Amino acid sequence: MENLLLLFAGTVLVNNFVLARFLGVCPYLGVSRQVDTAFGMGLATTFVMVIASVFTYLIYHFLLIPFGLEYLEIVAFILVISSLVQVVELFMQKVSPTLYRALGIFLPLITTNCAIMGLALLVIQEGYQFIEALVFALGAGVGFTLAIVLIAGIREHLDIADIPYALRGGAITLIIAGLMALAFSGLAGVV
Amino acid sequence: MDVNIYLMGTVAMGALGAIFATILVIVSRVFAVETDPRVEQVEEILPGANCGACGEAGCSSFAVGVVEGRIPLDACPVGGRALVENLTEILGETSMIGSDERKVAHVLCNGTKENAVELSEYEGIKTCVAAQNVGGGHKACSFGCLGHGDCVLACPFDAAEMGEDGIPRFNPARCTGCGRCVEACPRDIVIMTGVSRRNHIRCSAQLPAKEIRKVCKVGCIGCRQCVKACPEEAIAMDGKLAKMHYEKCTHQNECAPVCPMNTIEFIPEEEWVKE
Structure with missing residues (x-):
C-alpha cells in the first residue's frame, strides 16, 4: 500500500510526465491558453491513460508474450x-x-x-504489476493535469502582463515551461 | 531465418486489427446517436471554411447550434445574406426573421452636418463609442447621431452606409434585422421596425423646445401637433419627445405635414420597399 502511494506521488510530482519526462509537451503548450480547456484536456488525458494502461497491459501479457511477439509492442x-x-x-x-x-x-x-504511448511502454519497461500499472497511469494523468492547469493559470496572467514584444506568445510560454520544469526538478530524488 | 516469426506477427496483428474493427462496427451500430437530419443539411450549405468567425469551434458546431436555435441564423459572416435565406428554407418557422413582418433598421435622428450644431471639432479615433467618451460627444445635441458609423461597421450584410451628410442610411433590401447596429450604437438611436413602415419620427432628443432649437434644425420640440393630427392615435408623447407606436400606424401621413420642424419622415412610394 505504502509502495503504491509512493509510486503515485512520485509519478505526479517527481517524475512528472511533462516536466520531468518531457512527454505530452504538445498539448501542454497547445491547449494551455485557458484554465477551463486545460482542465478538460487533463481529464481526457487521465481517462485515456488509465484505460490504455489496462488494455495494453493485458494485451502485452496475455497476447504478445505467449506468442513471442514482444517486438511488435509499439x-x-x-x-x-x-x-x-x-x-x-x-x-x-x-x-x-x-x-x-x-x-x-x-x-x-x-x-x-506520446504521453499515452510513453506510459504504455514505461509500464512494460519498469515491469509493473497490474495494480501498480493502474496507479502509475492515474499518477501520470494527474501529473499531466497538474502541469497543464498550472501553466494555463500562468498564461492567463501573462495575457495582461507587459511582455517585451519579441517574447510575446510562444517564446514566453517556452520560457515559463522551462522555469516550471526547473522548479519540478528540485523534487528529483525525493522518492 | 525463421519465416515463422513473420507469419506469426502478421497473423497476430491482422487478427487483432480484425477483432478491433468488428468491435468498432458493433459498438457504432449499438450506440448510434440519432442526430437531427437538418444538422447535416445545414452543414452542407455552410461555407465550410471553419474560420470560427461565428464564435463556434467550426462549421459543424455552428450547424448544431443553429438547428438547436442557440445561434442566430446570421451569425456566419462568410455566408452572408444568401446563407441566411438558405438556412431559413431548411429551418422553416424557427427563423428569427420569420415573424409576421421582416424587421429593418432605422436611425431616429436627422441631425446632419447641416441640421445639427457641432459643439467642437473631434479629431480622435473615428468611432462613435470613442467620440462619445470624449466629454460626451462633439455634437451639441447629446442624443443625436455622432456620424462615425459604428453601425455601418457592425453590419454584417453591407446594409448600412454612412451618408455624406453624416447620418447613416440603411438599405431595407439588404437589412436582415439582425440588430447588430442597434447594439453598436452608443446613443441607442437605431431601432428595428417593420419593413413596411413609412412614417418615422427622426429624432431621439429628450430636450425642451428651447434647447432643441439651439442645437438642431430638425429636432422634435414636443409641440404635440402630430399627436393631435394622427387619426389612429399612433403617436404619443414620451417625455419631451413624440414617439411613434408603429403597431398602430396605418401610413395615412397626417403627421409629417403638420410637423413644424420637419422631424417626421414619410417615405415616398418609389423609395418604399414592398414585401
Whole structure:
C-alpha cells in the first residue's frame, strides 16, 4: 500500500510526465491558453491513460508474450489505444452526452499523444504489476493535469502582463515551461 | 531465418486489427446517436471554411447550434445574406426573421452636418463609442447621431452606409434585422421596425423646445401637433419627445405635414420597399 502511494506521488510530482519526462509537451503548450480547456484536456488525458494502461497491459501479457511477439509492442499498442478510444467515445456519446461534450475534441486528439504511448511502454519497461500499472497511469494523468492547469493559470496572467514584444506568445510560454520544469526538478530524488 | 516469426506477427496483428474493427462496427451500430437530419443539411450549405468567425469551434458546431436555435441564423459572416435565406428554407418557422413582418433598421435622428450644431471639432479615433467618451460627444445635441458609423461597421450584410451628410442610411433590401447596429450604437438611436413602415419620427432628443432649437434644425420640440393630427392615435408623447407606436400606424401621413420642424419622415412610394 505504502509502495503504491509512493509510486503515485512520485509519478505526479517527481517524475512528472511533462516536466520531468518531457512527454505530452504538445498539448501542454497547445491547449494551455485557458484554465477551463486545460482542465478538460487533463481529464481526457487521465481517462485515456488509465484505460490504455489496462488494455495494453493485458494485451502485452496475455497476447504478445505467449506468442513471442514482444517486438511488435509499439504497433500493437497503437492499434489498441486508438481503437479503444474510439469505442469509448462512441459509448460515451450515447451514455453520457454531457461528459462527451465536456471532453469534446480532446478525447480523439489525445489518442495519438506520446504521453499515452510513453506510459504504455514505461509500464512494460519498469515491469509493473497490474495494480501498480493502474496507479502509475492515474499518477501520470494527474501529473499531466497538474502541469497543464498550472501553466494555463500562468498564461492567463501573462495575457495582461507587459511582455517585451519579441517574447510575446510562444517564446514566453517556452520560457515559463522551462522555469516550471526547473522548479519540478528540485523534487528529483525525493522518492 | 525463421519465416515463422513473420507469419506469426502478421497473423497476430491482422487478427487483432480484425477483432478491433468488428468491435468498432458493433459498438457504432449499438450506440448510434440519432442526430437531427437538418444538422447535416445545414452543414452542407455552410461555407465550410471553419474560420470560427461565428464564435463556434467550426462549421459543424455552428450547424448544431443553429438547428438547436442557440445561434442566430446570421451569425456566419462568410455566408452572408444568401446563407441566411438558405438556412431559413431548411429551418422553416424557427427563423428569427420569420415573424409576421421582416424587421429593418432605422436611425431616429436627422441631425446632419447641416441640421445639427457641432459643439467642437473631434479629431480622435473615428468611432462613435470613442467620440462619445470624449466629454460626451462633439455634437451639441447629446442624443443625436455622432456620424462615425459604428453601425455601418457592425453590419454584417453591407446594409448600412454612412451618408455624406453624416447620418447613416440603411438599405431595407439588404437589412436582415439582425440588430447588430442597434447594439453598436452608443446613443441607442437605431431601432428595428417593420419593413413596411413609412412614417418615422427622426429624432431621439429628450430636450425642451428651447434647447432643441439651439442645437438642431430638425429636432422634435414636443409641440404635440402630430399627436393631435394622427387619426389612429399612433403617436404619443414620451417625455419631451413624440414617439411613434408603429403597431398602430396605418401610413395615412397626417403627421409629417403638420410637423413644424420637419422631424417626421414619410417615405415616398418609389423609395418604399414592398414585401
